Amino acid sequence: MKIAELLKKGPLVINVGLRDFARDLEDQQVDVVQLEWRPPAPEDDEMKRLLEKLL
Amino acid sequence: MGATALSVRRHTYLDSVFLMRVAKALEGGPGINNVAVVMATPANKELLHDAGFIGADVDSSGPDDLVIAVAAQTDGQARAAIAGVDSLLAGSILEGSQIARSWDDALSQLPDANLAAISVPGEYAATEIEHALEVGLHVFCFSSNVSLADEIRLKQVAASRDLLLMGPDCGTAIIAGRGLGFSNAVRRGPIGIVGGSGTGIQAVSCLVDAGGSGVSHAIGSGSRDLSDDVGGITTFAGLRALADDATTKVIVLVSKTPGAQTLARLQEIIRSLGKPVVTCFLGGPTSGTALTFEQAAGQALGFAGAGPLRNGTVTAVPTHVEGRARGLFAGGSLLYETQRILQQADVSPARYELVDMGSEELTRGRAHPMIDSRHRAERIIATAEDPTVGILLLDFVLGRGAAADPAGDLIPAIGEARSRAAREGRSLVVVASVCGTDGDPQDRGRQAAALTEAGVIVLPTSARAATYVAEALR
Amino acid sequence: MSATAADLKGRVEAANTVALARLVTADPVLIDVAPAGEVVQGLEGRMILHAGPPIPWERMCGAMRGSLVGLVLWEGWASAPEEAERLLAAGKVRLEPNHHHHGVGPMAGTTSPSLPVWVVENRTSGNLAYCRLAEGMQQFGQFDIEALSGLNRWRDVWAPSIRAGLRKRGPIPLKSIIARALQMGDELHNRPNAASSLFANLMAQAMVDADVPKAALLQTMGYLAGNEFLFLGISMAAAKSAAEPLEGVEDSTLVTAMARNGVEFGIRVSGLPGQWFIAPAPPVDGLFLPGFKAEDAGLDMGDSAITETVGWGGFVLGGAPGILALTGGTPEQALRISREMREITAGLSPDYRMPALGFAGTAVGIDIRKVVATGIEPVIDTAIAHREPGHPKIGGGLVRAPLDCFRKALAEFAHRHGV
Numbered sequence: 001m002k003i004a005e006l007l008k009k010g011p012l013v014i015n016v017g018l019r020d021f022a023r024d025l026e027d028q029q030v031d032v033v034q035l036e037w038r039p040p041a042p043e044d045d046e047m048k049r050l051l052e053k054l055l
Numbered sequence: 056m057g058a059t060a061l062s063v064r065r066h067t068y069l070d071s072v073f074l075m076r077v078a079k080a081l082e083g084g085p086g087i088n089n090v091a092v093v094m095a096t097p098a099n100k101e102l103l104h105d106a107g108f109i110g111a112d113v114d115s116s117g118p119d120d121l122v123i124a125v126a127a128q129t130d131g132q133a134r135a136a137i138a139g140v141d142s143l144l145a146g147s148i149l150e151g152s153q154i155a156r157s158w159d160d161a162l163s164q165l166p167d168a169n170l171a172a173i174s175v176p177g178e179y180a181a182t183e184i185e186h187a188l189e190v191g192l193h194v195f196c197f198s199s200n201v202s203l204a205d206e207i208r209l210k211q212v213a214a215s216r217d218l219l220l221m222g223p224d225c226g227t228a229i230i231a232g233r234g235l236g237f238s239n240a241v242r243r244g245p246i247g248i249v250g251g252s253g254t255g256i257q258a259v260s261c262l263v264d265a266g267g268s269g270v271s272h273a274i275g276s277g278s279r280d281l282s283d284d285v286g287g288i289t290t291f292a293g294l295r296a297l298a299d300d301a302t303t304k305v306i307v308l309v310s311k312t313p314g315a316q317t318l319a320r321l322q323e324i325i326r327s328l329g330k331p332v333v334t335c336f337l338g339g340p341t342s343g344t345a346l347t348f349e350q351a352a353g354q355a356l357g358f359a360g361a362g363p364l365r366n367g368t369v370t371a372v373p374t375h376v377e378g379r380a381r382g383l384f385a386g387g388s389l390l391y392e393t394q395r396i397l398q399q400a401d402v403s404p405a406r407y408e409l410v411d412m413g414s415e416e417l418t419r420g421r422a423h424p425m426i427d428s429r430h431r432a433e434r435i436i437a438t439a440e441d442p443t444v445g446i447l448l449l450d451f452v453l454g455r456g457a458a459a460d461p462a463g464d465l466i467p468a469i470g471e472a473r474s475r476a477a478r479e480g481r482s483l484v485v486v487a488s489v490c491g492t493d494g495d496p497q498d499r500g501r502q503a504a505a506l507t508e509a510g511v512i513v514l515p516t517s518a519r520a521a522t523y524v525a526e527a528l529r
Numbered sequence: 530m531s532a533t534a535a536d537l538k539g540r541v542e543a544a545n546t547v548a549l550a551r552l553v554t555a556d557p558v559l560i561d562v563a564p565a566g567e568v569v570q571g572l573e574g575r576m577i578l579h580a581g582p583p584i585p586w587e588r589m590c591g592a593m594r595g596s597l598v599g600l601v602l603w604e605g606w607a608s609a610p611e612e613a614e615r616l617l618a619a620g621k622v623r624l625e626p627n628h629h630h631h632g633v634g635p636m637a638g639t640t641s642p643s644l645p646v647w648v649v650e651n652r653t654s655g656n657l658a659y660c661r662l663a664e665g666m667q668q669f670g671q672f673d674i675e676a677l678s679g680l681n682r683w684r685d686v687w688a689p690s691i692r693a694g695l696r697k698r699g700p701i702p703l704k705s706i707i708a709r710a711l712q713m714g715d716e717l718h719n720r721p722n723a724a725s726s727l728f729a730n731l732m733a734q735a736m737v738d739a740d741v742p743k744a745a746l747l748q749t750m751g752y753l754a755g756n757e758f759l760f761l762g763i764s765m766a767a768a769k770s771a772a773e774p775l776e777g778v779e780d781s782t783l784v785t786a787m788a789r790n791g792v793e794f795g796i797r798v799s800g801l802p803g804q805w806f807i808a809p810a811p812p813v814d815g816l817f818l819p820g821f822k823a824e825d826a827g828l829d830m831g832d833s834a835i836t837e838t839v840g841w842g843g844f845v846l847g848g849a850p851g852i853l854a855l856t857g858g859t860p861e862q863a864l865r866i867s868r869e870m871r872e873i874t875a876g877l878s879p880d881y882r883m884p885a886l887g888f889a890g891t892a893v894g895i896d897i898r899k900v901v902a903t904g905i906e907p908v909i910d911t912a913i914a915h916r917e918p919g920h921p922k923i924g925g926g927l928v929r930a931p932l933d934c935f936r937k938a939l940a941e942f943a944h945r946h947g948v
Contacts, residue, residue: 002217003296006169006193007272010231014161014192016183017174021197021236024455025172028233033153033165037175037183047901047936050943054541054782055898075816075924091819098665099819106820124819154862156869 057088057126060133062140063095063112064121074121077143081125084139085459085496086132091124092140158186172235173222174198180223181205188212188220195235195275196222199415203284206277210288219296220289225275226253229260236275237425239454240494244269245304245359247297249290251276254386254452255309255335255348258490258517261499262352263307265492265515268361271303272296276310281321283314291324298328305358306332307351309388312339331358337391346399347392347518373527376484378445380524382409383434385424385461386490386517389450393521400525407528409448410434425457428464435468439475439483446484447472448524450517451506453491453499462489462502466509473510484527485511488520537780537946541898544780548799549875549894551778552839555771556652557703559763562692564684566642569630569659573642575606575616576623580638580832581790582805583626586617590791592827595670595918596637597624603667603677604641610672628786628797632659633769633832635761636668636914636922637791644680645688647762649703651770658770660832662688663761665922669914676921682748690749694735701731703767704880710760711841711881711891716849718833718842719910719925721760728760729753761833768835777802782942783875784895787838787907787930791830791914796934798897801941808933813913815926827916829928834909840878840893843908843927844870848883852910860885866908867892873899873907897942900935 013032015022025032078092089106093099095116103113108124116122123140127133155161162168171187173180177200184201187194188209201223213220221228221235227250228235232243239257241264248270250256256273263270274293281287290310297303306328313321313336325332334343335351345351349364356362384390390409397407411417412424412431424431431449438444449469451461458464469485476483487506491499503513514520565572572578577600579593586594594614601613601622616622627634634640638661646659661668662683666676695701707717710724717724732753736746753759775785781799788795795805810828817823836842846852847867850860867886871877875894882888895907906929913924 002169002191003193003219003292004299006219007231007296007300009169011170011193011233011235012165012168013170013172013235014155014158014165014168014187015172015174016187017172017197020456021172021174025233025235027455030233031165031167033155033161033168035155035158035161037179044936047939050939050948051898051902053537053948054939054943054946055538055902075818078819079816089820093819102819156865160865 057128058130058133059108059124059126060130060137061108061110061112062123062137063116064123065116077140080143081136081140083459084132084136086128087125087136088128089126090136091122093122094118095120095122158190162190169193170195170230172197177201177223181209184209184220184223185212188216188218191216191218193219194221195228196220196225196277197236198222199224203279206279207285210285214288214292219274219292221275222277224278227256227273228275229270229273231272234455237452237454237456238273239264239492241492242269243271245271245302246307246355247271247300247303247305248273248307248309249276249293249297250274250308251278251280251290251310252337252388254490255337255388257386257452257454258348258389259307259309259335259352259355261490261492262349262364262516263355266352266356266362266364268356268359271300278311281310281313281317283316287313287317287321290321294324294328294332298330304330305355306330307355308332308334308343309348309351310336311391312336312341333358337388337395342395346395349516349518373523375529376445376527379405379443380407380446380448380528381438381441381444382407382448383431383438384409384411384450385413385431386450386452387411387413389488389490389517392517393448393524396518396521397525400522400529402525402528407524425452425461428458428461432465432468435465435472436475439472442479442481444483445481446486446524446527448520449485449487450520451487451489451491451502453489453495453497453502455496457497460497462505466505469509469511486514486520486523487511488514488517490517537948540780541782544778544800545783545875545894545896548775548778548781548783551654551774552771552783552894553876553878553880554653555774557649557767557770558652559647559695559701559703560650561648561695562645562688563648564642565640565644565646565659565661568648568657569632569640569646571630572640574623575621576625576642577601578625578627578630578632578634578638578640579790580627580634580636580830581788582793582795582807584790584792586620586624588792590827590830591917592670592830592914592920593637593639593791595672595920596639596668597622598918599667599670599672599676600639600641600644602672603680604643626788627659627832628788630659631657631769631773633765633788633835634661634668635663635765635833636831636912637670638832639668643684645684645692647766649763649766649770650700651774654774656770656773658766658773660762660766660769663758665758669912669920669922670918671921672919682752686745687749687752690736690741690745691732693739693741694732697739698731698735701728703763707764707767708880708882711845711848712884714849714851716842716845716852716910717764718761718836719912720849720852721764722757722851724760724764725753725757728763764841765833765835768839768841771839772835775799782897782939784838784897787834787909788832789829789834791827794829794931794934796930796938798938798942801938801945804941806934806938806941808931808937811928811931813911813926813928815913815924817913817924818922821915821923825915825923827914829909829911830914831911833911834930837907837909838895840874840881840891843910845883845891846908846910848885850885869905870908872903873905897935897938900932901939904932906930906932
């Protein structure tokens with residue numbers, strides 16, 4: 001009954017993306033952690049191959 | 056022109072970087088044009104002077120003195136900002152959001168986390184949703200442009216784990232009184248909402264609040280949830296959760312018209328819930344129990360033993376307008392609602408043209424019109440160049456996440472459009488509705504008053520604004 | 530794994546151990562303040578050095594152009610800004626990076642022959658390094674009378690007085706000043722306040738002992754006492770003197786310089802001497818001084834990231850609570866950044882320590898392999914210049930070195946080693 005628990009307890013949030021959303025939640029006294037999201041580096045097989053030899 | 060206010064705190068030394076942060080926080084306040092919070096060093100005094108902050112207090116201050124200077128549109132706003140500075144200087148500003156570098160890091164900082172709010176660019180959203188579900192979090196996903204296949208797959212994963220996946224393309228939710236995304240300051244109460252439309256949830260929740268009741272929870276489902284492809288996975292989970300929720304007495308469902316198969320299944324489920332359910336479907340022939348958001352709110356208030364919805368003051372009886380109506384909408388669902396009302400009133404489609412300024416084509420490379428009014432302002436002014444348009448219809452959506460002063464952002468453009476039309480001997484009637492509450496940061500009452508003062512005919516709901524237009528065109 | 534691959538990894542590790550040892554045993558000593566033309570090799574005639582990797586006038590950002598116009602006027606090579614621009618556009622003033630001349634400069638980093646520079650000797654390796662004064666106007670692109678008169682006072686009063694004091698007192702070891710300042714909450718890049726103060730205390734007595742005339746003495750003491758960024762020029766020269774001996778350690782993957790010209794971000798790598806690996810300069814996530822906004826900001830600029838290259842600046846945010854507001858939050862986050870930097874470095878400094886991290890040594894020796902493997906980009910805290918010429922400092926903030934620089938360097942390194 002995880003959904004029921006969410007409704008009962010209210011949200012405790014990990015915010016991934018727009019910081020304003022985290023700020024709006026803080027203003028409502030919601031515990032929130034901002035996850036510093038950046039686009040993932042493109043999977044780069046070439047770099048992987050080099051690192052296997054070098055690191 | 057605006058007003059300035061100055062305050063000098065003697066022998067109060069604070070770090071310049073810290074002060075920049077305080078200044079940044081003040082800049083966000085209503086009507087604020089410019090802010091300086093600096094130690095009164097000779098260089099800073101010069102900066103203050105150049106910025107037009109001039110006063111004997113400043114002249115006599117020295118490097119150990121703190122100067123707070125605010126330029127705002129009104130004297131009251133400037134003084135309010137100065138009064139607010141003490142809490143900022145007390146240091147609470149440093150306790151900003153906690154920042155994590157990875158999911159692991161975030162979970163270690165907030166081990167009790169139960170929900171992930173995701174607003175990354177659409178192409179990356181599926182990966183983040185999947186991760187959040189894997190670690191057992193419910194998800195509110197604001198991002199759009201997630202593929203249909205991903206949406207179906209992820210909603211199935213969520214359902215199998217008893218997790219709620221709100222979205223993708225979910226603009227609004229309210230969980231236990233806490234708003235996510237774009238949401239308004241509404242009272243808590245017995246009315247639960249499930250919605251595939253963000254502005255639909257906003258409109259109904261604000262009207263429920265205006266009717267003296269409140270919202271238990273509002274669960275967003277994403278714009279495609281009730282399509283036959285997705286099959287209503289989140290909507291059904293939301294309806295069941297609200298049926299089980301003791302605080303919810305009445306349920307409102309607002310959405311685009313469901314797919315045929317899903318509609319049948321939906322009706323079955325609604326019958327099984329054991330609570331009154333109000334439905335409002337837009338953008339298709341099937342309307343549900345209510346034709347408009349206002350009707351939906353009114354029915355819900357009735358079931359909750361509250362209301363009726365206050366009528367507000369209708370400012371003017373429509374006079375006949377020649378020419379066509381143009382609606383420039385920030386809220387897509389409000390457009391559908393208007394369209395339905397005009398169709399029901401048998402207004403010929405040739406007489407009106409409704410533009411969704413938040414649509415994908417019109418927001419490419421731009422912020423959404425609820426956040427940034429500039430594009431809509433341009434279109435308003437351009438409207439004056441079209442002699443066939445006699446009436447302009449606008450919506451203003453307030454709340455957390457929306458622009459700080461949506462009315463103020465568009466009033467200059469409205470004035471410009473009206474005077475351009477007048478120069479050519481035409482008159483341009485401007486009609487608007489404001490979706491919001493007086494508790495919203497933008498204050499519904501103030502926004503409506505500012506529009507009225509600017510000569511705009513402000514109706515209490517989007518439906519009435521549409522009706523007004525229909526009558527004017529008749 | 531093949532024997533050759535194992536050999537190569539071993540060689541890289543061994544080379545990095547050597548390079549790291551050079552970095553952490555560096556012993557920077559301030560020996561002089563002298564006109565750049567007298568001490569900087571190859572800086573002669575109508576020539577100005579600038580920050581970052583090489584860049585022609587046509588492609589320079591507004592702040593760097595403004596800064597160059599300022600120095601052309603100040604040197605008397607032109608009498609009006611338009612004339613200065615014409616000279617610069619016509620290639621009548623040679624422009625080269627500071628880094629090609631054993632030097633560094635904050636922000637635009639512009640260094641012309643008459644401008645006195647800090648001279649630091651690394652007593653361990655015997656090499657010299659230079660850095661111009663740090664100030665808040667001309668190096669940010671302002672070129673009016675006000676900006677240039679500050680340079681006059683530096684040339685005519687402050688620098689000669691400090692020089693006299695130094696000659697009387699003898700060279701000043703910087704390692705202890707820097708180590709103490711780190712423990713006093715400095716990070717030696719945007720917050721060199723404690724180091725500036727420690728240095729001012731030493732110089733006051735030295736200048737009195739040197740019989741600097743009273744008027745000059747008072748002016749210079751006022752300058753030292755009132756300029757919290759004073760030590761930045763010294764810490765940058767010290768960092769450059771420590772980093773330069775790493776150049777040309779065969780097989781080493783450690784970074785010897787990170788520098789930005791306001792258009793491009795460049796790094797140099799120990800085992801790839803003489804080469805720059807560049808990517809577009811990123812915008813700085815920052816806060817702005819009154820009257821300025823994010824739209825006014827130029828891109829990341831300056832040689833000052835030499836401080837991060839040797840493990841100060843953004844790498845020691847955890848020990849510098851005074852600039853926490855720049856990091857956007859709490860002491861825990863700043864500590865996390867300092868810890869995170871350990872994941873991309875070869876070791877910890879035995880001398881430079883952070884009390885806030887249980888006196889752990891600072892993370893030093895950025896390894897391009899680790900940056901690429903982890904995707905963790907070095908953190909730099911920095912000042913912000915205007916994107917147009919003619920403005921002073923407009924703000925400060927945090928920025929990360931672009932991953933692409935490190936990927937390009939790694940690809941070149943691998944290519945050189947036949948991988």
